[in-house]
Amino acid sequence: MLACRSATRSAQHKPLTYASRTFSFSAPRSRQRLVILGSGWGGYEVMRGIDKNRWNVTMVSPSNYFNFTPLLASCSVGTLEFRSAVEPVRRYTPQVKAYQAWCDKIDFDRKVLDCVPATPPLAQSKPGELASFQLHYDALVIAVGAYSQTFNVPGVKEHAHFLKDVSNARAIRSRIMECFEQANQPTMSDIDRRNILHFCIVGGGPTGVEFAAELHDLLNTDVKRHFPGLVNLARISLFDVAPRILGSFDEGLQEFATARFKRDGIRILTQHHVERVEAGRMYVKEKGEVPFGLLVWSTGLAPNPLVESIGEARKDPKTKGLTTNDECQVIMDSTGQADPDVYAIGDAATIVDAPLPATAQVANQKAKYLYKKLNRLVRGRAHTEPFVFHNMGSLAYIGDWTAVYDRTQSENLRGKEAGRLAWLLWRSAYFTRTLSIRNKILVPFYWFMNWIFGRDLSRF
Ligand SMILES: Cc1cc2nc3c(=O)[nH]c(=O)nc-3n(C[C@H](O)[C@H](O)[C@H](O)COP(=O)(O)OP(=O)(O)OC[C@H]3O[C@@H](n4cnc5c(N)ncnc54)[C@H](O)[C@@H]3O)c2cc1C
Structure with missing residues (x-):
């Protein structure tokens, strides 16, 4: 019996009963x-x-x-x-x-x-x-x-957010705003505020790192402007079992990203093992109970x-x-x-x-x-040439208009880049890879609009 059918799409969907028709x-x-x-x-x-x-x-x-x-x-x-x-x-x-x-x-x-x-x-x-x-x-x-991948850590599927699909991104955005609106209620104690404004990410690969960086940008711009009393209570923590973040990148770029995150106040907790997740808290072997408002899980x-x-x-x-x-x-x-x-x-x-x-x-x-x-x-012609991969390098955004670009494994133009130029390359790479003309217009349009007017913090 197979387990991959569902009436609605979700990254980790649950099976439904099979039909006879x-x-x-x-x-x-x-x-x-x-x-x-x-x-x-x-x-x-x-x-x-x-x-x-x-x-x-x-x-x-x-x-x-x-x-x-x-x-x-x-x-x-x-x-x-x-x-x-x-x-x-x-x-x-x-x-x-x-x-x-x-x-x-x-x-x-x-x-x-x-x-x-x-x-x-x-x-x-x-x-x-x-x-x-x-x-x-x-x-x-x-x-x-x-x-x-959840490594069968109990509670992850129920209480963490994944980031694989646009529906996941939508749920995360809504949850971030929910955390701030909740923390803003006059009935909240400062301890509760700190707990709900603790944003945890498990997985220090490119997805976890880029999410941490984007979240940091949001907190330091629009949240700072609209929730000035709360922004100092907000924390971002990045957990990984590995000794370093961005493990697939060149060591110098890993160090650059780590230094950048430390400077930006993003806590990096490498060699930490999450053992169990419950609603609003997780249990980490090296730290004990860790409360959170949002947990994003990205461990492969x-x-x-x-x-x-x-x-x-x-x-x-x-x-x-x-x-x-x-x-x-x-x-x-x-x-x-x-x-x-x-x-x-x-x-x-x-x-x-x-x-x-x-x-x-x-x-x-x-x-x-x-x-x-x-x-x-289909035209009746033979084709037996093998597939050959051309490595174009790896990019990761690390926040505040900086990125890392690892081309140490590429065939052409070997090298690496970190900082503002890498960020420009990151943006232009994704702009040029965007498929339709519609999105080629929309993506820079939103970048520009949000730069001028800030991000929309409405929650719906
Ligand atoms: C947040 C994020 C950022 C990333 N950033 C980068 C990046 O910057 N650069 C990079 O190179 N890679 C990046 N990746 C990795 C990249 O997205 C994946 O390697 C890529 O999506 C793999 O493509 P795929 O076609 O194999 O699978 P997917 O793109 O995951 O597509 C799988 C498709 O199969 C469908 N499907 C699933 N089950 C079934 C089924 N039973 N029957 C029919 N259809 C099914 C799904 O709905 C989906 O449409 C990123 C990944 C994530 C999650």
């Missing part, structure tokens, strides 16, 4: 059927680039949009508005058929997918029951990403339940993701051979013996490689 959809046979699972960095890019006149394309994803994840931290504090960090799947319909649904099961022999709607159940459905449907494919792209990736459920394919022992050959074709366990019609890219997949970081950069480059390959294959 099953519908089957088979596209006309004139064109080869390509089904793409997932509308993230991998799946959305394949959908954009694929030859839709030659392939009969179907997108299955529980979200009918693409999340521009590098901008989520900015959205969660109001530096950017939510809609500027998403791109709709519907931009490509009706050329592409799209179902807002979870794929729950893949039958590789029959080339059939079991899917369950990710929309609320119909009025006539029994509670918790959803009608499932089947899709047939000739070629399949698995780009379902990964989930947030856990496998997607669909990927976990695929017993036929070979898994990577470390990431538990699907293993592929260097043409992104999934390796089947029984034969040790790649299935020529099943591809896996992004955070859900690892090329055997050539692991790459779980980043948008890798997912996007694999997607580009894959649609070019599929566009050749």
